[in-house]
Amino acid sequence: MSYYFCIVGTRDQPLFELEFGTSKQGGDGIARFSQEARHMNPFIVHSSLDFVDEMQWTNNQMYLKRVDQFASSHISTFLTPTSTRFMLLHLPHPPNTAPQSTASPNSFPPFTPYTSTPASTTTGSRSSSSSSTSIPNNPTSPQTEEAIRAFFGEVFEVWIKAIMSPFGSVEGKLGSPVFRQRVVAAGKKYL
Amino acid sequence: MSFEAPFPPYNASDPYATFLNSTCMDLLLIEMVPMAYRLNNELTIAGQDGVKPVVDEDEQKEAAFRRLETSGYRVGQGLVERFSRDRPRFTDTLDVIKFLCKDMWALLFRKQIDNLKTNHRGVYVLTDNSFKPFSRMSMSSSSEAVSRAQPYLWFPCGVIRGGLASMGITATVQAETSELPAATFQIKTTNAKA
Structure with a gap:
């Protein structure tokens, strides 16, 4: 599973971005998005x-669970009381493909092609029900949902601390390296 | 991170308990007003190479107001972010104002607002019959006391405006007092839907 996490402010401006991979089941915590997907991710998140x-x-x-799906990317959202949005795009690795087996990240298909139908979900239509596949990191499983909830919860705590700093502004970019580090740690812990 | 009373044992015997001295907090809030005046004075003097400029009183007042109001604004923004957690989403302006009157006021001044009036067109008048910062203020002549107390309303004004802003309501906040320790706050929302 690869993740793209973005904090979107009240005026739809991105305040913080982070890409990371799963650390569960022997994952190395490195995102495996292709070059193309890397450019597409902000658009997908924005569209949802x-x-x-x-x-x-x-x-x-505050936790809205899975709000949207685009191809095989799923988007979960956490909405703070003041309408700042934490968006997490999660892209599962296709079944039977261990993340380690891909030597070069570019050869790895990050998107199931937009035209073909992945597994049994209907492409194009933003279907809310997805087939439960056997991959351990099934994005629709309750376990994943809970893990993301815990992740968002922790990020929220850290974010509160970050924006309470009088040297920053609530609507400003979050450039603090400590904040980034804490989010990475939360990602490692739960996802 | 919430309004609820902390779980027991939350007392001096708990090594992890953190406390805030409320008297210190009150003193800090009182001292902010003279500090704003002092800072402005020093900054204007420093900018004029030792020549003491003639600053008229209104200008000075305006500068202090701006300083206090903006710092209050920032505090309000942060406070709302921190304390509106896990509560039902605000559906309209009145909801937000109620949150301000009940929860925020309790947090800031340890009491709720006494009276809320609205014309249903975006103007809300909040009356506090015993505004906390005024509770210890007294003078022999009440008219002088009122004018001397005015600057102490600026910071709370900013807090209210900041809080409303981060809940999505752009508003102007004016405060006045006609007799200590009462204070009235007038909130005029400038939203399209009022």
């Missing part, structure tokens, strides 16, 4: 902001 805006009125929780 509309869904977040819609969902916030039907769901009273």
